[in-house]
Amino acid sequence: MTRRTVRIAMNGVTGRMGYRQHLLRSVLAIREQGGVDLGGGEVLWPEPVLVGRRDHALKEIAERHGLTEWSTDLDAVLADDTIDVYFDAQVTSARVEALKKAIDAGKHIYTEKPTATDLEGALQLARLARTAGIKHGVVQDKIFLPGLLKLKRLIDGGFFGEILSVRGEFGYWVFEGDWQDAQRPSWNYRSEDGGGIAVDMFPHWEYVLHELFGRVLSVQAHITTHIPRRWDEQGKPYAATADDAAYGIFELDGGAVAQINSSWAVRVNRDELVEFQVDGVHGSAVAGLRNCRVQHRSATPKPVWNPDLPVTESFRDQWQEVPDNTEFDNGFKAQWELFLRHVVLDEPYQWDLLAGARGVQLAELGLRSSAEGRRFDVPELTL
Incomplete structure (x- = not known):
């Protein structure tokens, strides 16, 4: 099988939801099953890069699961051309600024909800993503x-x-x-x-x-x-x-x-x-x-x-x-797989930032x- 790697900056994995549902039961679970079968002898392999504010907590999680990359410098991670996707599971008040930075850096976006603290902020994110031509999805587990x-x-x-x-x-x-x-x-x-x-x-x-x-x-x-x-x-x-x-x-x-x-x-x-x-x-x-x-x-x-x-x-x-x-399957993992297939194969995906804005x-x-x-x-x- 040919492995197609997608590198994902995962921000907020020291929190309960970011760690349990998104890192442990989704991204790491996908790796444990051998990746996402794309057909034709090719598998998608997610490579997480942990991002957060507490270096010791990130290091502990990385070592626990055999991961090698973590950082407290979001700007540096987003400047890395090898990062394909930015995922956000931070507290809501910190989300908009981080998502804007990721969009500006040309990264595909996958994020927890609510996407913003108000409707105008949520719609602005959707417009920015559309203008940037990136793929974007919102967790609707x-x-x-x-x-x-x-x-x-x-x-x-x-x-x-x-x-x-x-x-x-x-x-x-x-x-x-x-x-x-x-x-x-x-x-x-x-x-x-x-x-x-x-x-x-x-x-x-x-x-x-x-x-x-x-x-x-x-x-x-x-x-x-x-x-x-x-x-x-x-x-x-x-x-x-x-x-x-x-x-x-x-x-x-x-x-x-x-x-x-x-x-x-x-x-x-x-x-x-x-x-x-x-x-x-x-x-x-x-x-x-x-x-x-x-x-x-x-x-x-x-x-x-x-x-x-x-x-x-x-x-x-x-x-x-x-x-x-x-x-x-785990609901979070199922949606992760659909979004990653959307990123690499351009398969249809409807749960985007506009859908997130409807929730806000x-x-x-x-x-x-x-x-x-x-x-x-x-x-x-x-x-």
């Missing part, structure tokens, strides 16, 4: 999850008939940090550092809804901070200036309505940390990260409301599990809706 892939299979097969509504529940209790360590970084709860669940999760909901059910036409949201005081990584208290819960109603192209609750101040009483219930005329489904259950109209029972009698049936047992019928737009309008107590239309974006 949820649509590559097994549960949502099964859901898409149901949609494509006509299982639902007319889709009426989508209801999503996402979140879990993030400890405040005083008597138990918080399982999310403190910057997530400071708006001045780009934190907030709306700017984090509304971009996810935009592409999930857009890809599976139709473009979001309008948004009405209530966004709030339930826990106003938290403790940081050093055990010091701080004011949580960013929102930790967002409740949104989205009108979709085609007439369906989606309601999605996102919260870091909710205790989980569901099978998975995120679940979507889709109700259609011909059937319903509940999809999570991995699993999907269905109830067809021919098998739908006829409950009768009677608060004077105890429930004698298990409603959950009346649903049928959707089989895998295939082997599902929805978060921005959601926050505005909550602040003003109004419903807002979501204009279609063009460059």
Whole structure:
């Protein structure tokens, strides 16, 4: 097999998401499988160059995984003509400047979301990338999850008939940090550092809804901070200036309505940390990260409301599990492979910086809706 190497500057791999999902379970996993088979006896081989602010942390990660290249000098890395792709998993507030530098250096772009802190910044990045003629992609991992892939299979097969509504529940209790360590970084709860669940999760909901059910036409949201005081990584208290819960109603192209609750101040009483219930005329489904259950109209029972009698049936047992019928790869890794094939083979790829800008737009309008107590239309974006 002939090896075709793509060198990737990976910025932000000392963070939880950048390390676990993008380096360990995506790029390194691709190397462990022998690369990406391009056909014709050729494989694509990703070569990561680790970038960050803490030299000792980068060195430790590199040595742990047998890597040889890391740097705290982003400018020098981008000036290296052998670097093909720049990947960004930094905190949101640092992302725009780094992406602009990478675009100016002529590197292809792959980035976490949100791509910017506001819509104008996100659109500017998309315009700059188009002008530069580079390839660009935005991580939209949820649509590559097994549960949502099964859901898409149901949609494509006509299982639902007319889709009426989508209801999503996402979140879990993030400890405040005083008597138990918080399982999310403190910057997530400071708006001045780009934190907030709306700017984090509304971009996810935009592409999930857009890809599976139709473009979001309008948004009405209530966004709030339930826990106003938290403790940081050093055990010091701080004011949580960013929102930790967002409740949104989205009108979709085609007439369906989606309601999605996102919260870091909710205790989980569901099978998975995120679940979507889709109700259609011909059937319903509940999809999570991995699993999907269905109830067809021919098998739908006829409950009768009677608060004077105890429930004698298990409603959950009346649903049928959707089989895998295939082997599902890690969602982040699957999208990495598609983007790298896009870079080297020019295969079609739709999840670009304009798609990323739609997510920023929805978060921005959601926050505005909550602040003003109004419903807002979501204009279609063009460059």
